[in-house]
Amino acid sequence: MKLDAVTINMLKTGIWESFYMTALSSLFAYIIGLPLGIILVVTDEGGIRPIPWLQKILGVVINLLRSVPFLILLFIALPLSKIVIGTRIGSPAIVIPLTIAAAPYVARVVESSFRELDAGVIEAAQSMGASTWQIIWKVFLPESKPSLLLGAALAVTTILSYSAMAGFTGGGGLGAIAINYGYYRYEPFLMWVSVVLLVVMVQIIQEAGNRLSRKSDKRIR
Amino acid sequence: METPIIQIQNLAKEFKTANGPVRALQDINLEVSAGEIFGIIGLSGAGKSTLVRCINYLEVPTEGDVLFEGQSMAAMTDAQRRTTRRSMGMIFQQFNLLAQRNVIRNVCFPLELTGVPKKEARERAMELLKMVGLEDRAQAYPAQLSGGQKQRVAIARALATNPKVILCDEATSALDPNTTKQILELLKEINQTMGVTIIVITHEMAVIEAICDRVAIIDQSRIAEVGAVSEIFLNPQSAIGRKLIMGDAGERAAGGTGSGRSIRIIFDGRESAEPIISNMVLACKAPVNIMYAATRDIQGKAMGQMVVQLPKDADGAERVIDYLESIKIPYEEVNGYEA
Ligand SMILES: Nc1ncnc2c1ncn2[C@@H]1O[C@H](COP(=O)(O)OP(=O)(O)O)[C@@H](O)[C@H]1O
Ligand SMILES: [Mg+2]
Numbered sequence: 102m103k104l105d106a107v108t109i110n111m112l113k114t115g116i117w118e119s120f121y122m123t124a125l126s127s128l129f130a131y132i133i134g135l136p137l138g139i140i141l142v143v144t145d146e147g148g149i150r151p152i153p154w155l156q157k158i159l160g161v162v163i164n165l166l167r168s169v170p171f172l173i174l175l176f177i178a179l180p181l182s183k184i185v186i187g188t189r190i191g192s193p194a195i196v197i198p199l200t201i202a203a204a205p206y207v208a209r210v211v212e213s214s215f216r217e218l219d220a221g222v223i224e225a226a227q228s229m230g231a232s233t234w235q236i237i238w239k240v241f242l243p244e245s246k247p248s249l250l251l252g253a254a255l256a257v258t259t260i261l262s263y264s265a266m267a268g269f270t271g272g273g274g275l276g277a278i279a280i281n282y283g284y285y286r287y288e289p290f291l292m293w294v295s296v297v298l299l300v301v302m303v304q305i306i307q308e309a310g311n312r313l314s315r316k317s318d319k320r321i322r
Numbered sequence: 323m324e325t326p327i328i329q330i331q332n333l334a335k336e337f338k339t340a341n342g343p344v345r346a347l348q349d350i351n352l353e354v355s356a357g358e359i360f361g362i363i364g365l366s367g368a369g370k371s372t373l374v375r376c377i378n379y380l381e382v383p384t385e386g387d388v389l390f391e392g393q394s395m396a397a398m399t400d401a402q403r404r405t406t407r408r409s410m411g412m413i414f415q416q417f418n419l420l421a422q423r424n425v426i427r428n429v430c431f432p433l434e435l436t437g438v439p440k441k442e443a444r445e446r447a448m449e450l451l452k453m454v455g456l457e458d459r460a461q462a463y464p465a466q467l468s469g470g471q472k473q474r475v476a477i478a479r480a481l482a483t484n485p486k487v488i489l490c491d492e493a494t495s496a497l498d499p500n501t502t503k504q505i506l507e508l509l510k511e512i513n514q515t516m517g518v519t520i521i522v523i524t525h526e527m528a529v530i531e532a533i534c535d536r537v538a539i540i541d542q543s544r545i546a547e548v549g550a551v552s553e554i555f556l557n558p559q560s561a562i563g564r565k566l567i568m569g570d571a572g573e574r575a576a577g578g579t580g581s582g583r584s585i586r587i588i589f590d591g592r593e594s595a596e597p598i599i600s601n602m603v604l605a606c607k608a609p610v611n612i613m614y615a616a617t618r619d620i621q622g623k624a625m626g627q628m629v630v631q632l633p634k635d636a637d638g639a640e641r642v643i644d645y646l647e648s649i650k651i652p653y654e655e656v657n658g659y660e661a
Contacts, residue, residue: 221418225476227380228412229432229483230404239434244422319463320421 108291111278116298118192119274122264125196127257130203134256137163137204138211139237149223150233163205171202171263175270190271195264203260210256214248215241247318254310258303265299275299325392326353327487327519328377333386335372346372348543350386356486359513359520361534361551363527363566369543370523374491377521378410379403391486408436411480415492417472419464425475426451426460432482443482450478454508470501477508487519488512494529506532527566531555531620539563552620556588556627557654568614568629583632583639584613588652590624598651599630605645608638629656 141159144152169177178198179189188194218241226240242249265276275295283292315321333350336343346369354360364370375381377388379395387396390406398406419428429447430440438446451457454474464472473493480488490509494502510533513520522534530537530551538548539562546560558564589598603610611631618625632639646653 221414221416222420224380225418228378228407229435230407231435232404235435244420246422320465
């Protein structure tokens with residue numbers, strides 16, 4: 102097995118598919134997970150707008166979703182993909198289970214970023230008469246930006262590695278190539294090439310996250 | 323008489339914790355007049371921070387009420403309380419600046435909250451930064467400033483909305499003595515030029531002595547005593563008051579751990595303590611043991627006090643007391659103090 106033009110094209114397609122599955126799922130996971138993370142912190146007992154029952158229920162639901170192994174979630178959620186986007190196979194179809202798996206994870210990552218925030222700064226904002234919304238928009242989000250960016254690198258790389266399982270359900274991407282060639286056809290060379298490419302993608306995402314975080318952080322100077 | 327700007331009425335605060343309820347404040351009654359610098363002093367854990375947070379209702383009291391300009395905070399809606407808070411700036415031990423905003427945007431922050439147009443807010447912020455002496459650091463981030471500079475930014479920020487009151491919770495406790503002095507001077511200047519009422523929370527008597535007109539001493543969740551700073555300095559009524567003013571040495575002396583009687587002598591701090599004592603020893607031909615001596619600068623007025631142990635023999639003790647009477651030095655017997 103050599104890296105001929107056909108193989109290289111296949112790998113290119115694989116990279117692209119991995120990229121867009123990850124990008125779309127990350128986007129949707131943040132659209133759902135970021136507000137959930139905010140709610141987890143804000144409605145906590147010592148939060149700025151305590152609603153303990155809501156916080157507890159949300160926490161349990163998130164833990165439940167997070168404890169289902171992704172492969173199982175994948176098979177449970179694919180029928181939903183059929184309803185929403187009309188198909189249960191291929192790369193687009195996996196975006197829905199990926200989002201369902203990643204959103205609660207993102208919520209926890211965002212939550213932990215917010216929890217790092219100094220309580221004194223929030224108290225100061227409250228002492229100036231800031232409303233709950235103002236504290237979320239003007240304190241929580243901008244003040245934890247560096248930490249949120251680091252968390253995003255963590256979440257996106259995790260989503261990328263989940264996306265590699267799309268191969269089991271007819272999805273595409275580098276993971277599918279690795280599984281199809283390495284696992285089903287005993288062609289370890291292509292499997293290793295795909296794995297290396299995945300590792301490189303993870304490195305790039307992580308490094309980008311680190312740099313953006315550092316660059317945005319006004320505390321270091 | 324004018325309505326006090328802040329009236330604290332029968333206030334109590336209880337925290338529910340895993341180990342049962344904690345009474346952080348009990349039976350608190352205080353009045354702060356407009357334009358004064360009012361101190362609240364107490365040891366760590368006495369309830370000072372809880373009290374100051376109850377004043378602007380960041381902490382909702384379990385019992386009682388706080389009246390701001392005669393208006394009951396207990397009766398207000400959340401929105402009304404937020405509006406009232408804008409009349410009460412607050413500064414903190416740890417400064418609590420927004421780390422991701424530069425200095426000028428920190429000062430603009432409270433104005434942003436009330437929807438003041440950006441340009442207007444920036445102008446106001448620059449004015450305030452000039453006043454605290456930091457106009458050249460407007461673009462710096464908090465991490466690039468010293469502790470004293472951070473507190474100046476925090477003061478500018480607290481003043482942005484033209485508050486009537488500034489609450490300071492241990493505002494100088496993280497600063498070195500020199501910086502502490504400068505920040506206290508700045509607060510005093512703000513009080514005098516802008517007429518802002520200032521409430522100073524601290525565990526350090528020196529802070530109270532430097533700028534406060536009146537002081538409340540808080541001990542174990544209750545107010546131990548309230549009064550003019552000079553009066554409390556000369557004549558503390560409570561055990562905690564004596565401890566805060568004279569320190570451990572004073573308390574030991576007052577506690578009468580040694581045998582015999584002790585007295586506290588109060589003198590004009592411009593005179594030195596030595597002549598009084600040496601003349602007394604000469605006149606009475608009796609030795610005394612100095613347990614504690616200090617002069618303090620209270621609001622620019624020097625004041626001194628000393629705790630001495632009287633001679634063991636009753637005769638000698640009598641002679642010393644007669645001598646003090648004859649030269650009209652105020653004194654007080656301190657053996658009766660409960661520790
Ligand atoms: N949020 C809280 N929950 C439980 N206990 C508290 C809380 N805040 C303060 N306390 C308790 O109330 C008491 C007074 O605390 P505080 O007002 O911070 O004292 P100070 O500022 O004088 O050091 C302490 O015993 C403290 O442990
Ligand atoms: Mg405190």
